[in-house]
Amino acid sequence: MKKFKNILGLTILEGLVSTAVVGIGFIAILQMVNYSVQSIDTSGERTKANYLVSMMAEDVIGHRDSIYGIDSMVDKVVIGIDGTVTVNEEENESARKFSDHLAQAEFFSGACGSSATLAAISDGDKDQDTTQQNNNNSNPPSSIYGTQFKDGPSNKEEKWKQVFGEDRYLKCRGDKDIKKMKMYKICRWTDQCPNYSDAAVNDNGMYVGRIQVNLNNGRKRKFLYFQADYNTRK
Secondary structure: OHHHHOOOOOOHHHHHHHHHHHHHHHHHHHHHHHHHHHHHHHHHHHHHHHHHHHHHHHHHHHOOOOEOOOOOOOOOEEEOOOOOEEEOOEEOOOOOEHHHHHHHEEEEEEOOOEEEEEEOOOHHHHHHHHHHHHHHHHOOOOOOOOOOOOOHHHHHHHHHHHHHHOOOOOOOOOOOOOEEEEEEEEEOOOOOOOOOEOOOOOOOEEEEEEEEEEEOOOOEEEEEEEEEEEEOOO
């Protein structure tokens, strides 16, 4: 009888205690799984933001000698050492390089599917940009390369609008998830650089770009500063 008593099994109290211990362990594991899924999702969003921010900087640097709104394959374009643009052997003051365009028209993409270019240029250009944006919104292309322009800078800007403005790659989690690029033109002459002057910059202009991408309703922010162009002075 004493031998059989040692192998009778668990009591009800022991079963309840063991069930509670196993349940607490499963709760902790489920919480860890939930945290891991959220952490992976956040890390993925930050990685995508890094790639997209680098893409914008590479687009600007790669097209810093391109003229905004002009087809260089058709029009004869010559850029002087001081940054002056000559189109068809005539100096054209309205023609400007990509960096100059961005210095006058800040790119801004609001949260959750709104995109705009905040321009500080003439009213005619503003109306043209607004009409172009309304046409794109009324007939949204199925591809980010669905709308094609005659010049590379316009195509790059349209790609940014499709990537950031339509919320294709980054998740929008609030009104503070904005994406924007601002170009700063810096030099010592106020007629060339009325907003940002620096006596140490002795040439026509140094262009410094600033890209900001907000994630997780603005709680995480990605910034990138880069030198986009530099115009020497004759």
